[in-house]
Amino acid sequence: MNDAARELAYAIPWRTSGVRVGAHKSYLSGSSGLFRDIVPLTTFPDPRRIAIRASLSDPFERLLVRRAEQPSAIDVVVLVDVSASMSFEGRCNKIKMAADLAEGLAICSERTGDTFALLPFDSSLRHDLVLWKTLSRAARLGAIEQLRNARAGRKGADGVTEAGAAIAGSRKLVFIISDFLWPESTARHAAEALAFHDVVPLELRDSLELEDLPRWGLLNLRDLETGRHRLIAMRPSLKEKWVTLRKEERAHVTRVLDQNSREMFAICDSVDWMRLTAYLLYGAI
Amino acid sequence: MIFTNPLGLYLLPLILVPFFLGMQQQNDYPSLTAVPQDGLSRAITWALRFAGSVAIGGLILGLSGIALREHKIERFGQGAHIVLLIDRSSSMNDTFAGRQPSGAEESKSAAAKRLLKDFVIKRKHDRFGVAEFSTAPIHVVPITDHKGIVLGAIDAIDRPGLAFTDVGRGLGMALSMIDEDVLPGSRAIVLVSDGVAVVGRRVQEALRTDFARRPVHLYFLYLRTEGSNSMFAAPPPGAEDTPQALPERHLNKFFESLRIPYHAYEVENADAVKAAIDDIGKLEQTPIVYTERIPQYDLSRWAYGVAALALALLLAAKLCARRIRFVPGGAHVH
Numbered sequence: 001m002n003d004a005a006r007e008l009a010y011a012i013p014w015r016t017s018g019v020r021v022g023a024h025k026s027y028l029s030g031s032s033g034l035f036r037d038i039v040p041l042t043t044f045p046d047p048r049r050i051a052i053r054a055s056l057s058d059p060f061e062r063l064l065v066r067r068a069e070q071p072s073a074i075d076v077v078v079l080v081d082v083s084a085s086m087s088f089e090g091r092c093n094k095i096k097m098a099a100d101l102a103e104g105l106a107i108c109s110e111r112t113g114d115t116f117a118l119l120p121f122d123s124s125l126r127h128d129l130v131l132w133k134t135l136s137r138a139a140r141l142g143a144i145e146q147l148r149n150a151r152a153g154r155k156g157a158d159g160v161t162e163a164g165a166a167i168a169g170s171r172k173l174v175f176i177i178s179d180f181l182w183p184e185s186t187a188r189h190a191a192e193a194l195a196f197h198d199v200v201p202l203e204l205r206d207s208l209e210l211e212d213l214p215r216w217g218l219l220n221l222r223d224l225e226t227g228r229h230r231l232i233a234m235r236p237s238l239k240e241k242w243v244t245l246r247k248e249e250r251a252h253v254t255r256v257l258d259q260n261s262r263e264m265f266a267i268c269d270s271v272d273w274m275r276l277t278a279y280l281l282y283g284a285i
Numbered sequence: 286m287i288f289t290n291p292l293g294l295y296l297l298p299l300i301l302v303p304f305f306l307g308m309q310q311q312n313d314y315p316s317l318t319a320v321p322q323d324g325l326s327r328a329i330t331w332a333l334r335f336a337g338s339v340a341i342g343g344l345i346l347g348l349s350g351i352a353l354r355e356h357k358i359e360r361f362g363q364g365a366h367i368v369l370l371i372d373r374s375s376s377m378n379d380t381f382a383g384r385q386p387s388g389a390e391e392s393k394s395a396a397a398k399r400l401l402k403d404f405v406i407k408r409k410h411d412r413f414g415v416a417e418f419s420t421a422p423i424h425v426v427p428i429t430d431h432k433g434i435v436l437g438a439i440d441a442i443d444r445p446g447l448a449f450t451d452v453g454r455g456l457g458m459a460l461s462m463i464d465e466d467v468l469p470g471s472r473a474i475v476l477v478s479d480g481v482a483v484v485g486r487r488v489q490e491a492l493r494t495d496f497a498r499r500p501v502h503l504y505f506l507y508l509r510t511e512g513s514n515s516m517f518a519a520p521p522p523g524a525e526d527t528p529q530a531l532p533e534r535h536l537n538k539f540f541e542s543l544r545i546p547y548h549a550y551e552v553e554n555a556d557a558v559k560a561a562i563d564d565i566g567k568l569e570q571t572p573i574v575y576t577e578r579i580p581q582y583d584l585s586r587w588a589y590g591v592a593a594l595a596l597a598l599l600l601a602a603k604l605c606a607r608r609i610r611f612v613p614g615g616a617h618v619h
Contacts, residue, residue: 085315091611181316208609209315217607218329220309223317229307230317231330234607238323246319 004273008104010280012074012173012198022073023112030070038064075133076109076116077167077197078102079160080147081178082129083122084224087152088179090208091269097204098177099148100271105175106140117167118143120150121159125166155225157182157190164193176201180253180264181225187256199261200280201254205268210246215239287581289350296345303337308599312609333602336595343592346585353582360577362410365471365502365569366428368459369401371442372478373419374450376510378443381554383510393479393508394443396555401439401477404562405432410575412470414462415439418455419447428466430575452481452536453488460495470573473502475565479510481536483528489539496543503540504565505549506558507533516551 016026029036031046038054041047041063049066058064080102086094102118109116118131118140129150131143157178167174174197176190191199213219219232232238254264265279288294377394379385386392391399405413414428415438425438459474466472484492496503507516516533520526528535540547548568550561 088313088315089611090609179315181318183318208611213609214607218309218602218605219607219609220307220311221314221317221320221609222307222311224313224315226317228317229311230320231309231326231333232320232323233326233329238321238326241321242319245321249319 002273005100005104005271006107007277008108008273008280009277010076010105010108010173010200011282013283014171014198016072016074017170018072018074020073020113021071022114023071024074024114026070026072028070028072029067032068033071034069036067036069039067041065073113073115075167075170075172076105076114077133077172077174078105078116078118079163079174079176079178080118080120081122081157081160081176082120082126082147082150082152083157084152084155085179085181086204087224088206088209090206092204092206094179094204094206095150095152096148097267097271099144101175101177101202101267102147103141103144104271104273104276106144110135110137110140114173116140118147119163119166120147121157121163122152122154123156124159125162126150126159157186160186160190161193164190167197172197174199176261177204178202179204180250180257182253184252184256187253191256191260195260199257201257201261201264202276203264203266205266207269210243213239213242287352287354289352291349293345293349296348297342299345300338300342302341303334308333308337309602309606310608314609329602333599336598336602340592340595340599343588343590343595347588347592349585351584351588353579353584355581356579357576358579359574360410362573362575363570364408364411364573364575365473365571366412366414366463366466366468366573367408367473367475367569368414368416368428368462369439370455370459370474370476371397371401371415371417371439372450372452372455372476372480373417373423373442373447374479375419375445375447376450376479377508378445379510381508381511383512391555392443393510396558397477397506397508398439398443400555400558400562401442402436403559404566405435405439408566408569410573411569412466412468412575414459414466416455416458416462417442418451418458420449420451422451422455422458424458424462427462430578450478450480450482452476452478453484453492456492457488457495460492460499460501463499463501468574468576470575471502471569471571472500473504473565473569475504475506477506477508479508480513481532483532484536484539493543496545500545502546502569503543503548504561504568505537505540505547506561506565507549507551508558509551509553511553516549 012024016024018026019028031049038051044065044067046065051064051066054064080098082095088094106116115133115135117133120126120129129146131139134140174194176199180203214234215236217234219234221230221232257264262283265276378392380390380392412428412430413435415425415435417423417425426434463472514531514533516537520531537549552558552561
């Protein structure tokens with residue numbers, strides 16, 4: 001956990017309907033802060049904020065008051081894929097990296113007063129690792145530590161729909177941390193289950209997975225999800241084909257997710273926290 | 286196919302192991318769904334499994350001592366079944382000059398032995414039997430294709446000889462040996478003698494019926510001692526022409542009267558013996574069926590060889606194998 005991770009920040013491009021005071025734009029109005037509009041005193045009975053000039057020039061001679069924005073807190077949910085494929089260890093440890101990301105988000109949410117929930121899933125929701133919506137700092141760190149030491153073993157990522165059902169309700173900021181080596185159907189179910197939320201997919205990749213594979217030689221690979229073996233005679237033409245196929249597969253998943261979520265943010269080997277912050281705040285990379 | 290150590294065959298199910306267990310070091314990989322279907326990879330996979338199976342199988346068969354069973358093959362060749370009927374009378378130990386052999390001189394039996402052995406060795410497809418006769422006939426070797434025994438029997442003919450010469454009963458024994466031989470083929474009797482006694486009339490009649498019963502070629506190799514009677518020469522007028530006086534001449538006449546293929550050779554030295562034997566060899570060229578014994582053949586060296594080849598293939602694959610591995614602080618191994 002480096003210092004850059006503590007600087008992580010996020011923003012939402014929508015107004016929350018949350019009523020708890022926080023740091024994000026909401027439909028609530030307040031007495032101080034950013035000016036919002038002028039309304040009659042009867043609508044917003046706060047005589048401390050009477051707008052004298054506006055009241056004098058009002059043709060209906062009403063008494064008007066200034067109204068300000070009232071930022072609210074939101075609910076942050078982090079869905080972490082802990083299926084078997086996440087246990088691939090090349091240049092990075094994906095589970096540990098996911099825990100780092102979750103910790104960064106937990107610190108950030110604590111700073112802004114948002115609630116935080118951590119929902120690891122594989123083929124179902126991992127109830128032994130779940131942290132339900134909380135404001136407790138200790139509970140967050142405990143859950144993240146548990147996640148960091150978790151063993152990814154079971155296959156499948158269908159638990160994402162269960163997680164989606166568990167966080168149904170008001171609009172939340174939902175991060176999905178996964179390698180997104182999903183079948184298209186899982187991606188579609190995830191998109192449907194999370195359609196109401198602001199979904200931020202964070203893809204974890206390892207350059208040893210594909211780009212840095214040897215160009216020549218025999219590779220005996222064991223699928224972490226299914227346990228099947230394949231012997232592959234690597235050669236440049238095959239690698240090229242492989243890269244193309246992988247790109248196509250990824251394109252299928254992202255096309256489905258893009259309909260209901262923000263653009264997928266790919267993290268390769270290590271987290272560039274500045275870039276991630278820029279992406280979360282401005283939607284740009 | 287036999288196994289000298291068949292207990293090893295209990296291990297044979299191990300050849301299935303390569304089809305169920307991976308042989309290469311495995312690399313964990315997140316998902317193989319994006320890996321393109323590749324014919325070459327699949328071919329190599331199966332080739333390596335097969336090679337593993339062959340390597341294990343070869344080693345097990347080698348350990349079990351796989352071998353081909355000894356067997357016999359019937360073959361067609363040219364030759365005959367020949368009974369060598371050899372005179373063992375004491376006069377055979379003399380030289381062609383009728384003296385005891387001394388120094389460089391060779392006795393008749395030694396010459397016959399040397400030349401007959403050559404003959405036996407040269408005639409690959411013939412079967413030989415050996416019978417000897419002196420006062421009584423001696424059954425030595427029945428008709429057989431074991432050349433070693435035949436050569437051993439011929440080796441023994443220059444042992445000091447016995448007393449007299451009873452060619453009639455000798456011929457009877459040779460004929461009975463031919464009767465015992467059941468394999469098809471042309472038969473011949475080679476009678477080697479240096480002088481004969483009278484064949485009695487009764488024996489003559491018996492021989493005549495015996496010879497008439499079966500087709501036998503008869504070769505009479507008369508090792509004539511210097512000064513003794515010729516087999517072909519008619520006696521000078523006035524001389525006695527009776528079997529008692531000229532037994533060889535009358536034996537020859539008797540053989541000629543048998544109406545069988547008959548050749549007589551009167552030889553007076555070793556070279557003439559050789560010429561006569563060569564002549565017999567040329568004459569006995571009828572097609573015969575003979576069986577060839579193929580000895581047990583050890584196949585385990587081939588099994589080990591095949592296993593070694595398969596292991597070499599596996600080793601090559603091992604050397605080509607790559608790992609997905611991150612070496613901290615350096616580029617990973619390609």
